[in-house]
Amino acid sequence: MRTFPHLKKMNSEMLEALLLDRALGGLTPEAQLLVSELLERDPEAAQQAREIEQTVSMARETFRGSGLPAENILPMPLDLRRRHSHIPIWTAGIAASLLFGFFCGRQTSPQITAQNESAAREIHPAKSSEFWSARSYLPQSSAHAGAPAPQPQLHWPSPVRRPYWKASL
């Protein structure tokens, strides 16, 4: 077994620092060997080491069992959450808009009632005398087109008189 004579003399502060590092897992394997050697030969230091290890162990236990939720239940990663949530939001939004429009349309569409029907029948088609009627439009358009010669018409007002030609107006 290796011995470390230089460990025979060590001040209490240095020893405590080594024991703290040992308990916290901050020593290199070589340093751990050195400290183990020391503890085998020094019961007082061994007792101190046990106390420190006990403290660290209890602190670790307190941290780990500190009323936290189960550690294996992780939230879904962000990109997956987006993929799962955004597409249904789009489709749900469109569907909701269509449904809303459909119901609004149903609620506000004109209803055919007896009153409405009679009112509709009172609306007459345009009369032939109105400006846009074909009969009134054609003579005007022909006048604007300009220069058709007046056609003579045969007038025979009475059987007892002779007929005659007269230019129409």
Place this chain on the structure above:
Amino acid sequence: MSGIEKRLGQLYQELGPQLRAYLCRRHPEPGSADDLLQETFLAALKNAAAFAAARSPKAYLFGIARHVSLDRLRETATEKLRAAPVPVPEAAHDPRLEQMREAISHLKPEFREVLDLRLQGELSYEEIAQALQIPIGTVRSRLHHSIRELRRKVLRSLHADISTSKENEL
């Protein structure tokens, strides 16, 4: 899926629980830790070059988680780390653990943080130094100070019990 995304996916499975536990202790409000965990990995993805160059991905992610957490604390107008006692489950009624929980809650936040990262997060001294961007010597001294304090407060009564039981055995 790029190499970075794949690597981050693996790390999410490996380190997600530890990171979430770390964030849960800093943000006990329901849902906060989950949001911050997502933000942590999103930030790592955005800074893919820095993530790829990090010596320890674990330390890098814990460092980001800490920054994200601090940002959230600032948003909620809480400048300092919470000094709230470490939550304890209903089932744990071990008086020693209760004493330890009380003692941990009285540690200064910066001391409690390194202890948390070492004991729960299982980060090495070097990784803690990277995550917190402090010298490794500071990590070591804070850890030592914390354990000394806890030992002094908690084990004082425990030693009395041990010595009593030894006397009874003899």
